[in-house]
Amino acid sequence: MTAAVRALLFKEIREGRWKFAIAAMVLVAVGVSVPLSYELFGGVLGELLKETRLPQFLKELLPPDLLQMDTYLWSNWHAKNLYQAVVIVAIIFGSTAVAGEFSRGSAQYLFSRPVARRSVVLTKTGVDLLWLASAALLGTIALDITSRLAHGYAVPWTFYAGLVPILAGGTFVYGLALVVSTRIDDPVKAGVSAAAIAALFSIPSYVPAWRSVSVYVQMTGRALFRDGAFPWLPVLVMVALAAGLVAAAAARLEKRDIA
Amino acid sequence: MADRQPPLEGATEAAIVCQGLTKRYGATVAVDGIDWIVPKGSVTGLVGPNGAGKSTTLKMLIGLVRPTAGRAWVLGRDVTAESLDVRVRTGYMPEEDSLLRWMTAEDALAFSRLLYPTWSDALFRETLDLFGLSPKVPVSKMSKGMRRQLALALAVAQRPELLLLDEPTSGLDPERRRDFLNVILKSVAREGVTVVMSSHQLHEVERVADRVAFMRAGRIVLESDLDALKEAARRIRVVFQGEPPPDLAQWEGVVRVEADGRSHVLQVSGDVDALIARLKAYNPFVVEVVEHNLEDLYFETGGKGGTRP
Numbered sequence: 001m002t003a004a005v006r007a008l009l010f011k012e013i014r015e016g017r018w019k020f021a022i023a024a025m026v027l028v029a030v031g032v033s034v035p036l037s038y039e040l041f042g043g044v045l046g047e048l049l050k051e052t053r054l055p056q057f058l059k060e061l062l063p064p065d066l067l068q069m070d071t072y073l074w075s076n077w078h079a080k081n082l083y084q085a086v087v088i089v090a091i092i093f094g095s096t097a098v099a100g101e102f103s104r105g106s107a108q109y110l111f112s113r114p115v116a117r118r119s120v121v122l123t124k125t126g127v128d129l130l131w132l133a134s135a136a137l138l139g140t141i142a143l144d145i146t147s148r149l150a151h152g153y154a155v156p157w158t159f160y161a162g163l164v165p166i167l168a169g170g171t172f173v174y175g176l177a178l179v180v181s182t183r184i185d186d187p188v189k190a191g192v193s194a195a196a197i198a199a200l201f202s203i204p205s206y207v208p209a210w211r212s213v214s215v216y217v218q219m220t221g222r223a224l225f226r227d228g229a230f231p232w233l234p235v236l237v238m239v240a241l242a243a244g245l246v247a248a249a250a251a252r253l254e255k256r257d258i259a
Numbered sequence: 260m261a262d263r264q265p266p267l268e269g270a271t272e273a274a275i276v277c278q279g280l281t282k283r284y285g286a287t288v289a290v291d292g293i294d295w296i297v298p299k300g301s302v303t304g305l306v307g308p309n310g311a312g313k314s315t316t317l318k319m320l321i322g323l324v325r326p327t328a329g330r331a332w333v334l335g336r337d338v339t340a341e342s343l344d345v346r347v348r349t350g351y352m353p354e355e356d357s358l359l360r361w362m363t364a365e366d367a368l369a370f371s372r373l374l375y376p377t378w379s380d381a382l383f384r385e386t387l388d389l390f391g392l393s394p395k396v397p398v399s400k401m402s403k404g405m406r407r408q409l410a411l412a413l414a415v416a417q418r419p420e421l422l423l424l425d426e427p428t429s430g431l432d433p434e435r436r437r438d439f440l441n442v443i444l445k446s447v448a449r450e451g452v453t454v455v456m457s458s459h460q461l462h463e464v465e466r467v468a469d470r471v472a473f474m475r476a477g478r479i480v481l482e483s484d485l486d487a488l489k490e491a492a493r494r495i496r497v498v499f500q501g502e503p504p505p506d507l508a509q510w511e512g513v514v515r516v517e518a519d520g521r522s523h524v525l526q527v528s529g530d531v532d533a534l535i536a537r538l539k540a541y542n543p544f545v546v547e548v549v550e551h552n553l554e555d556l557y558f559e560t561g562g563k564g565g566t567r568p
Binding site: 003004006007010011014015104105106107108109110111112113114115116255257258259 | 315318321322323324325343344346347351353355356357358359360361366369370371373374375
């Protein structure tokens with residue numbers, strides 16, 4: 001590691017620690033609340049299934065296996081809260097990465113130092129993704145511990161392995177936001193634009209024939225939960241696309257004037 | 260691919276060489292094909308009105324802005340292809356406050372010492388002491404003047420071969436300005452650093468600079484050794500009692516004569532004392548040498564279109 005990269009790491013870790021702290025606190029709070037709300041959810045679902053006035057077709061839409069702890073935790077964590085939180089945090093981190101330097105007025109200072117702009121982008125990406133992964137892991141550990149304490153249920157290894165596709169998808173979304181961040185200097189506008197673009201990528205999720213190419217569907221790691229099979233191909237594709245986006249952001253920053 | 264710096268005709272070693280350096284923003288030409296050589300070890304004042312292209316020129320030299328056309332070399336290195344190498348050797352202080360807000364002087368030291376192989380902790384602390392800056396106060400809590408001082412302390416402590424200072428004293432009170440200029444001068448004396456300083460404060464430029472470049476509408480309209488410029492711009496004001504000598508304009512050393520009745524202003528070159536002695540032979544009411552300061556020279560280069568820098 002070069003001295004310049006060490007200097008950039010010092011800066012990025014220092015600047016990102018509050019963003020990480022907030023993301024980690026939110027995810028830990030949600031992670032703790034998911035197992036604790038099991039009885040409430042289970043009670044409501046059980047009552048609904050027993051409810052005689054409820055039409056049968058509606059009862060069929062409420063699968064009884066949701067009452068099983070593993071299904072309940074996966075569907076509420078990987079398929080809902082965690083992946084949504086990771087997408088939101090990735091957009092916030094990515095859209096502020098470069099645009100934040102311009103809005104704070106520190107771009108001239110940073111880019112007149114002897115550091116390659118490519119190194120700046122790569123260091124920001126590395127540190128932001130490390131924060132993102134750490135926050136997701138902390139939230140998952142909080143969920144696991146709460147589940148053990150409240151229900152005596154320890155999550156299987158696949159529960160932790162499910163973090164990988166979620167983070168691969170988060171990296172892709174981060175890449176999208178990073179590209180926007182090199183083009184729009186206002187972090188709020190960059191964030192809104194990145195969110196709009198990220199939303200466009202959710203369209204395949206609503207078309208049955210296209211669901212398998214949806215980043216957001218692949219992030220939830222259904223195959224891992226159902227069959228215990230690790231989704232190598234989707235993960236590799238999402239990571240490769242993310243790498244391309246980060247490279248595009250670096251190339252864009254390399255060419256632009258810091259006026 | 261880096262372009263080699265062209266050989267310089269009869270010039271001493273150059274810190275900066277610009278050849279047709281141009282920057283356009285759409286239809287607007289910010290810097291218009293400047294050719295400029297800054298000798299090593301010199302202190303050059305870059306003066307001109309707002310929008311003349313001073314800041315853009317400095318930004319191109321430090322690699323923040325890419326030239327649209329032309330080339331430039333800083334310390335023998337191509338500013339586009341070898342920008343990183345240029346930035347290791349060059350201290351730059353932008354016009355705008357751009358320090359990271361959360362940084363204290365100590366944080367800035369920890370960050371900068373990793374970036375510059377020639378960095379000096381001792382010099383940094385010495386400059387902070389001179390300015391009376393606390394190392395533990397974050398930039399967000401500093402006044403504008405303190406932030407400028409910290410920026411200069413950082414630029415000087417990297418012990419650069421070249422210092423590019425963009426309006427360095429703007430926002431400083433007279434006392435801080437004096438300390439500020441002293442740090443620059445000390446750096447020049449101790450390290451032999453080349454300085455290019457853009458400024459609206461002509462008396463400051465006059466105090467520290469030995470060369471001056473006037474910029475207008477993206478062009479360097481005049482660039483010279485400051486003393487030579489003043490020498491060349493010296494005038495003799497003479498008010499004759501009677502008729503002036505008819506061949507006055509042809510006298511040796513007289514470049515130009517402006518007459519207003521019996522009062523004449525002579526633009527002169529060469530031996531001024533000899534010329535005064537010759538004029539005194541005509542028993543004039545007044546004969547005096549009019550020295551020009553930089554402000555006079557500035558307006559003179561701008562002619563009627565000259566605007567305040």
